[in-house]
Amino acid sequence: MSCDYIFKAALIGDCEVGKSNILLRYTENKFKEMYDMTIGVDFGMKLFNINGVTIKLQLWDTSGNEPFISFVRAYWVGVAATIFIYDITNRESFDQLDGWVSDVTRVAPRKVVGVIVGNKIDKIGERKVLFEEGQNFANDHQMIYLETSAKTGWNIENLFKFVSVEILAKLRNGLINIEDTKTGIVFRNKLESN
Numbered sequence: 001m002s003c004d005y006i007f008k009a010a011l012i013g014d015c016e017v018g019k020s021n022i023l024l025r026y027t028e029n030k031f032k033e034m035y036d037m038t039i040g041v042d043f044g045m046k047l048f049n050i051n052g053v054t055i056k057l058q059l060w061d062t063s064g065n066e067p068f069i070s071f072v073r074a075y076w077v078g079v080a081a082t083i084f085i086y087d088i089t090n091r092e093s094f095d096q097l098d099g100w101v102s103d104v105t106r107v108a109p110r111k112v113v114g115v116i117v118g119n120k121i122d123k124i125g126e127r128k129v130l131f132e133e134g135q136n137f138a139n140d141h142q143m144i145y146l147e148t149s150a151k152t153g154w155n156i157e158n159l160f161k162f163v164s165v166e167i168l169a170k171l172r173n174g175l176i177n178i179e180d181t182k183t184g185i186v187f188r189n190k191l192e193s194n
Helices: 019-028 064-074 093-095 095-106 123-127 133-139 158-171 190-194
Strands: 004-010 041-050 053-062 082-089 112-121 143-148 185-187
Touching: 004 019, 004 095, 004 158, 019 041, 019 053, 019 158, 041 064, 041 158, 053 064, 053 158, 082 093, 093 095, 093 133, 112 133, 112 158, 133 143, 133 185
Parallel strands: 004 053, 004 082, 082 112, 112 143
Antiparallel strands: 004 185, 041 053
16 A cells, blocks of 8 residues: 655653553554563554545654664654653653753754653643643644553554654745755655655
8 A cells, every 4th residue: 555655753762661552552452461572673564545635654663761762763864853852750751851851852853743742641640740740841832732542552543643643734834945854754756756
């Protein structure tokens, strides 16, 4: 199946916040109970349609493990969306967001869409970070805030649909130069000419 656009997005955050399970839930509708550390980068993609526009969403799950950080920075360059994920039951993972956002901004100052995601909402009784804190952090960084559960699948489809709709809206409003190769967006005409 051909597509009209390819959008590249990076999942970023500490280890064990659920980045890999968010990717797995979205691309295969599965969930792993046992934690497997991502070695460097994992990749997934999904083809879907929004109002007659076919999009291939490429998702790069980048490791939050310190030894791999210098390696994964290359995957943050030229992304259409940066999706910063923390675990609502882990205060430290939320406190680390400032560092992640700063690090990504230094490497890839341009982004089309930025999202902050509070994951593991299925563990609401163990919540250590309030919804309002996540929302305020996102507002302060001019990003969108969502909460998800990779375990139950809650809000996972909405997260990636929202990201894609936002990218499309910016394209249609002329806020993105489709000729710019650093946007993380490839238009089908470019694909066919290569």
